[in-house]
Amino acid sequence: AQKVTQAQTEISVVEKEDVTLDCVYETRDTTYYLFWYKQPPSGELVFLIRRNSFDEQNEISGRYSWNFQKSTSSFNFTITASQVVDSAVYFCALSESGYQKVTFGTGTKLQVIP
């Protein structure tokens, strides 16, 4: 069975601070896919990144970066120099190879204070 744990329920940071959102996953498969989604206050779910289990390279996209470590089953997300527009709920998710079913974590609510 697959499981995604986001232990941080809520985080508050002051604008321009860096913040890391933790994600720990469980799966018995050797091939799997990890995702991050953003849900702003408007409610829609926005895809941010997809990573397969064979690609452990960290990725950077602007102020966003992702650290994938298979040894610790973690896929953490860092926002550098946070902005108020980053305030949202962030979800980590997992799907196993060959399956379209995606399991979501419970989400981390990030509040960036001006």
Added chain:
Amino acid sequence: DAGVIQSPRHEVTEMGQEVTLRCKPISGHNSLFWYRQTMMRGLELLIYFNNNVPIDDSGMPEDRFSAKMPNASFSTLKIQPSEPRDSAVYFCASTSRAPNTEAFFGQGTRLTVV
């Protein structure tokens, strides 16, 4: 592309009434998912279809819930009879034919059963 379209955006109904939620996936996508989001349970996968065929409905909470996908461009989620505990935001999402690709979500239907 217009993205995944859900209707209605908001629905308020009385307990015992039938509720039908509608979804139009992105053209060319062959998998469709219905999720329910609540504060208590987070994002739950209710059911998903592949090529219009239901693949996994293990998340459907009760027999009061049913989903159909009569063609590649339309799906419905029906609750009959509705109960106050069904109040939630219901999301529809679709993915392309490639396996384990990211899901694109609709804006959701906020259902309130009074």
